[in-house]
Amino acid sequence: MTRLDFDVEGAAVADTAAAARQMQAMKDLKATNPDLQFSMTLPVLPSGLTHDGVNILKTAKNAGIKIDVVNIMAMDYYAGTGTEMGQAAVSAAKATLAQMQSVDPGYTYADLGITPMIGKDDDGSTFTLADARTVESFAARNGVGRLAFWSVNRDQPCSGSADSLPTCTEISQDSLAFTDAFVPYGGSGGGGTTSDFSLSLAPDSASVAQGGSATAAVSTAVTSGGAESVGLSASGAPSGVSVSFSPGSVMSGGNATLTATVGSSVAAGTYPITVTGSAASGSHSAAYTLTVTTGGGGGGSLTNAGFETGSPSPWTCTGGSTVVTGPVHSGGRSLRVGPSSSGTGECDQTVSLSPHHSCTLTGWVQVPYAYIGVSGGAGSWSNSASWNQLTVGFTTGSSGTVTVYVHGWYGQSVVHADDFTLG
Structure with missing residues (x-):
């Protein structure tokens, strides 16, 4: 035996005790068979793993083991029949890798697997041959560790109904057309020895x-x-x-x-x-x-303005504030600022700019009662539940040093912030 896969679905994803036993079992097996490859097949959305799925990664980390392949089931999103399934699978893969790296920075695309459902999906959406080529191309460009589909016996046309989904794709195709679309991809699962x-x-x-x-x-x-x-x-x-x-x-x-x-x-x-x-x-x-x-001649700029490093630094934050993988305005991460019942919740960054210089601070925020500002009184707030951009104009003093901040209001909802600029 060289490979073992745990396909964890439904309520089992939230069974933390079962996950802990699985990780300990794999740790014991790998101790005597280090070449044994261990994979977890988990449900996913275009935005990445569910909260319970991320907890499984954390359970592995806590057990002192690294999952060799995190295999995502790129299917059954129930997001509407118009979902573009190829791009949705790519989005799911990117978001999942960001989640994996937030738990263990050592993860790469080589530790990720993508498994879509070909043809008609359970939720009524359709994964087409064009979607297959999109996913295969993405996997090849990024060195994805495993590329598969569910399932090989479905790779044929039929005119059936939903009851025939286990045996055919219910779309117009040649037999084994999806197999042909995925065959160019070698991944790390090939049997050859070519490097x-x-x-x-x-x-x-x-x-x-x-x-x-x-x-x-x-x-x-x-x-x-x-x-x-x-x-x-x-x-x-x-x-x-x-x-x-x-x-x-x-x-x-x-x-x-x-x-x-x-x-x-x-x-x-x-x-x-x-x-x-x-x-x-x-x-x-x-x-x-x-x-x-645009630097605007100000002589300085914000660092980690999109929070893509995975941590707030060099922003200084109060308790309850952290970098998250969703929701985001752009990229793969945003800042989550958590007010308490008695405190605003805040993240600050101090920047050295040119003295007596006119500058503009912009930032994208989501959730009511979000506030961005600059030390000295200038600021702007939003009461919108969707992403919107706030703009603050200000003039630096004789030292040129200012502190930029974002916060919520005590007793209110958490604030998400992203994509700051200072010019």
């Missing part, structure tokens, strides 16, 4: 003011064969933006740091950058989105 690797970025986007910089972790993993030297490069950066890697090459399975440095004259805008790892076995790429904001 290959995966490449991923965390975070895969950043917002940087003119004259500033941002960093991201570049992770590689061996997906088949043995480790090999992987050279790192970037393409697509606009003039005035430099992208460097430290180190410039790694053995697959190793990590590096990407640094994007934005010149003061780079035009504001959003720029797609492609990060490529090249080895003897071939190359893999990952997309990095760099948004340049």
Whole structure:
């Protein structure tokens, strides 16, 4: 036996005692058979794992074991028949990896599995052959550890009703058409010994003011064969933006740091950058989105303005405030500020700007009674339950140092905040 999968569905997902027993069993088995691969098949939404699913990852972490493959069931969202199932599976995969990395930063796409339901879904939506190609392409680009579908005996046409779902797709297709669509993907489950690797970025986007910089972790993993030297490069950066890697090459399975440095004259805008790892076995790429904001001559910018690092730092927060994976305005994370019955709940960041300079602070917030402001009295608040942008204009004093903050009101709902800019 080389692989064991636990398919956990329904009420069993919330059974924490059962999850703890499973993790302990796998820990004991791996102690005598370290090559045994352990996977958990879990329900998912386009926004990622459920709260109970994340708790299963935490149970594994607490038991001192890493789940080899977190296999998501990209199906049965019950979000309406118009759901675009290929993109929904991709969204689910991205969100799940962010959740995995929030529990254990060592997780990469090589530790993720995607299993959609082909053809007509239980909820009435349809996973088409075009969706299959979308998911296969995403899996290949990102080195996803497992790509499967439910189920091979359904990979044929029929004219049946809902009762025939176990035996056919109920869509127009050739027999084994989905198998043909997924066959190009090798993943880490192939039987050959040819070396290959995966490449991923965390975070895969950043917002940087003119004259500033941002960093991201570049992770590689061996997906088949043995480790090999992987050279790192970037393409697509606009003039005035430099992208460097430290180190410039790694053995697959190793990590590096990407640094994007934005010149003061780079035009504001959003720029797609492609990060490529090249080895003897071939190359893999990952997309990095760099948004340049106007520095406004202020001489400083906010750090971790989109909270994509996974923690609030360098924001200083009161108790009950943390970074979460949903809801978000953009990217994969946002800030959750939790007021108490007697306190506002607040996160602050101090920034050094040019003295006596006119500046603008913007931020996106959700949930009533959200407030953003700058030390000295300037501020703006919202009473909207949907994402909306707040703007605060202010002029710096003789020192140029200001403290930017976001908070809720005591006794009210938690506040979600995202995508701050300071220019």
